[in-house]
Amino acid sequence: MANIGVIGSKGAMGEALRRVIEASGHDYAGGADKGDDVASLADVSDVLVDFSAPAALQSNLHAAIGAGIPIVIGTTGLGSQHHQAIDEAARAVPILQTGNTSLGVTLLAHLVREAASRLGDDWDIEILEMHHRRKVDAPSGTALLLGEAAADARGIDLDDNSESGRDGQTGPRSTGAIGFAALRGGTVAGEHSVILAGEQERITLSHSAENREIFARGAVRAAEWLRGRELGRYTMEDVLGI
Numbered sequence: 001m002a003n004i005g006v007i008g009s010k011g012a013m014g015e016a017l018r019r020v021i022e023a024s025g026h027d028y029a030g031g032a033d034k035g036d037d038v039a040s041l042a043d044v045s046d047v048l049v050d051f052s053a054p055a056a057l058q059s060n061l062h063a064a065i066g067a068g069i070p071i072v073i074g075t076t077g078l079g080s081q082h083h084q085a086i087d088e089a090a091r092a093v094p095i096l097q098t099g100n101t102s103l104g105v106t107l108l109a110h111l112v113r114e115a116a117s118r119l120g121d122d123w124d125i126e127i128l129e130m131h132h133r134r135k136v137d138a139p140s141g142t143a144l145l146l147g148e149a150a151a152d153a154r155g156i157d158l159d160d161n162s163e164s165g166r167d168g169q170t171g172p173r174s175t176g177a178i179g180f181a182a183l184r185g186g187t188v189a190g191e192h193s194v195i196l197a198g199e200q201e202r203i204t205l206s207h208s209a210e211n212r213e214i215f216a217r218g219a220v221r222a223a224e225w226l227r228g229r230e231l232g233r234y235t236m237e238d239v240l241g242i
């Protein structure tokens with residue numbers, strides 16, 4: 001049993017998290033949103049779960065460090081300066097950061113890694129995602145996570161090899177590029193497909209989220225797993241042991 005504090009508590013994920021925390025026998029320590037004092041929430045929590053906005057990251061990390069408790073970060077749209085801040089904070093408290101807390105996507109990333117490492121770079125990799133109309137960042141955190149898995153398996157840097165937002169006279173596709181396309185509309189919880197396109201054949205690896213509950217369940221499992229861990233930065237693959 002843990003006291004779990006939720007940052008971004010009034011959002012769609014915050015509400016799903018509260019339901020899952022209470023149903024799973026943990027205690028909901030409280031919530032923090034824009035303008036609230038996260039440090040006070042951290043003081044009454046055993047672990048923090050953050051599904052808010054990139055602008056909140058720094059103060060969330062400070063709050064976790066101040067209280068000496070672990071933090072699960074599910075917020076997406078993070079840039080390199082955010083990842084650097086997480087790396088630094090992970091020297092003071094255990095941190096799990098991921099673009100997708102669902103068990104299905106964690107396994108999908110594993111499969112993508114395997115496929116990308118076995119197929120040469122004459123197999124083009126394209127990542128297609130669709131989300132609800134409220135989503136503010138693109139490509140999704142999940143698409144980037146899947147792209148990182150593919151890039152890592154091929155021993156290349158994603159930033160140097162990604163192609164997104166194609167429009168107009170783009171020229172031909174670069175060999176070895178990892179492409180991204182983002183669709184937005186309606187209430188879609190999250191659709192991701194990784195297409196590996198070779199000569200006259202194609203493999204598609206896909207995941208469909210039917211609701212937000214799957215992310216909330218994964219985040220609570222991550223929070224349970226993170227309590228009592230050594231200092232460091234972890235991923236959902238560590239939670240699943242894959």
Ligand SMILES: NC(=O)C1=CN([C@@H]2O[C@H](COP(=O)(O)OP(=O)(O)OC[C@H]3O[C@@H](n4cnc5c(N)ncnc54)[C@H](OP(=O)(O)O)[C@@H]3O)[C@@H](O)[C@H]2O)C=CC1
Pocket residue numbers: 007008009010011012013014032033034035051052053055056073074075076077098099100101102141215
């Ligand atoms: N890793 C994963 O598995 C998943 C990640 N996500 C990510 O989680 C985040 C939240 O998603 P979702 O719940 O749909 O979004 P919502 O917009 O529904 O909720 C975001 C919440 O965070 C609050 N917030 C905004 N800025 C701050 C701040 N500076 N400090 C504290 N709270 C703040 C918002 O308050 P206000 O409305 O007042 O601005 C709102 O309550 C997004 O980045 C999304 O991509 C979502 C699903 C799964």
Ligand SMILES: O=C(O)C1=N[C@H](C(=O)O)C[C@H](O)C1
Pocket residue numbers: 076099100131135139140141142143189190191
């Ligand atoms: O904003 C969302 O809703 C989601 N965000 C995450 C992402 O950016 O990949 C995870 C999930 O797909 C839902």
